[in-house]
Amino acid sequence: MSETKRTVAVVDDHPIVLDGLINLLNSEKAFKVSGRFTTGRQLLDFLQDNQPEIILLDIALPDINGMDLFDKIRALSPGIVVLVFSNHNEPSAVLRMLEGGVQGYILKSTPPQEIIHCIKEALEGRLALSGEVQSILExxxxxxxxxxxxxxxxxxxxxxxxxxxxxxxxxxAKTLFLSKFTIENHRKNILQKLQVKNVAELIAEAVKRELI
Structure with a gap:
């Protein structure tokens, strides 16, 4: 008896990326690519009559931004797993999508077998982050x-x-009516708290943190 394949839809506006990802998925017995799209509108039209189990979603499409498209996917198909597949590695972009409810975030620089692992993790209901994304968030x-x-x-x-x-x-010490010993202790504590080694670094760090 043959194993049931998990259906995957892929959205990316760069054909070479789309082809590479589809070839990778087709090389895995566990997956079946049920749709490939270069715009958000094509995907939304597809979802009117089709329900893939997971969508690999580029969030920089020409016709709609990633968060808006994700919201529309959720409205049409709340049960579909959505996994971001993107070049955007800014913490703000990653956090925005994760806080919005996507099941994972993979950078396009991720090695093939790690991509496959992340897809399987997401399908099992776990948050799927590529190693580089984990480092960014940490x-x-x-x-x-x-x-x-x-x-x-x-x-x-x-x-x-x-x-x-x-x-x-x-x-x-004279200005604050304290002993020099007390001032020295305060100085040591301040250097330790700000993680600096000398007065020049202390002042620079204090300015950066708007302490002065």
Whole structure:
């Protein structure tokens, strides 16, 4: 008894990419390409009478943007798995599509067998991200966490401003009516929080984070 093939529709406005992806899918016994399209309108017309199990969707089509097309696909066929297949590697583009509800995101630079793996993951109901996309999202997460977790106290901000104005430890201590030992401790804590090594880096980082 032959294995039931999973039906796939492919949308991309570059014929060479479309041909390459279809050849890859046709080389796999698990898949059957049920439609190939170069515009969003062609896909939507196809979905009026056809229901592939998964759509590989380029989000930079000539007639409609990716998020709008995804919303229209959802309205017509809420059960279809949609997997983005794109050159766009900006974190904002990836996050927008994932937050919108797509089941995965693959970059066109992804190796063939990894593409196949991602398609199978998506069909099994798991979020399917190519390795490069995972790296992009992890870097974005680290950046957000770094920005959010750095918190200077009011006193520390005051000391940073005085350092930026060119004051020495002794001058800052006198201005704030604190001991030089206390100011030195604050300086060490500030350097550690901002992950910098010297006053020049401290001032640059403080300016970048709008602390002064």
């Amino acid at each position: 870097a974005q997460k680290r950046q957000v966490l770094t920005t959010q977790t750095i918190r200077l106290s009011a006193r520390e901000k005051e000391i940073v401003a005085l350092i930026a104005a060119g004051n020495t430890t002794a001058q800052i």
